[in-house]
Amino acid sequence: MTIYSDQPPIIGLASDRPGAGKTTAARYLVEAHHFRECSVGAAVKAEVDAMVRLHGFQYDESQKEDFRDGLIWWTDFRVRHSSPNYWLQVIIESVAAAGADPMVVSDVRFPEEADYIRSVGGIVVKITRQTSPVHGNSAERKMVGYAFDQVVSNDLSDGGERMFRRLDELVSNLRLGHRLEPKATDMPGVPDAN
Numbered sequence: 001m002t003i004y005s006d007q008p009p010i011i012g013l014a015s016d017r018p019g020a021g022k023t024t025a026a027r028y029l030v031e032a033h034h035f036r037e038c039s040v041g042a043a044v045k046a047e048v049d050a051m052v053r054l055h056g057f058q059y060d061e062s063q064k065e066d067f068r069d070g071l072i073w074w075t076d077f078r079v080r081h082s083s084p085n086y087w088l089q090v091i092i093e094s095v096a097a098a099g100a101d102p103m104v105v106s107d108v109r110f111p112e113e114a115d116y117i118r119s120v121g122g123i124v125v126k127i128t129r130q131t132s133p134v135h136g137n138s139a140e141r142k143m144v145g146y147a148f149d150q151v152v153s154n155d156l157s158d159g160g161e162r163m164f165r166r167l168d169e170l171v172s173n174l175r176l177g178h179r180l181e182p183k184a185t186d187m188p189g190v191p192d193a194n
Helices: 020-035 040-053 061-081 087-096 112-119 139-143 159-174
Strands: 008-012 036-038 101-106 123-128 150-153
Touching: 008 020, 008 112, 020 036, 020 101, 020 123, 020 159, 036 087, 040 061, 040 087, 040 101, 061 087, 087 101, 087 112, 101 112, 112 123, 112 139, 123 159, 150 159
Parallel strands: 008 101, 008 123, 036 101, 123 150
Antiparallel strands: none
């Protein structure tokens, strides 16, 4: 069991474009540091699956396109009618009830989600990749300009090793209870602000 100075950490992973490597970073934290991976998308799909089963259907990832509009509608409905932080509350409460594992939320897409993670003692890390595509209508675009706690580059030239080393350093600092100073950049060839 990993010992942390106060409470098990919560790390939210975000990006301002899809394909930057949030899922790769989350899987690394799970495998190397025994984090529990959680996602808003999985929580939404679980609720929608429970509802459609009541009517004799079953949500299946192969039918994602058929369910996309319903998933988006249900996500928005819960946020508007329950709480702006409904999905993260569900995730964090379910993990807390299951035990004191560190948690990584692999799909932080809105500033309100990032703010909520911070409000419960977590940090928000931006994963960057120079070659990831930009989608103008992507939810990730909502994070453009957000003041992240840390920025980690996913450099394809080294197979992700630099990103993994930075994540190791981040987790080590969290274990020791060190205050993490915001890191303005972690891009190859760009000096750090600190």
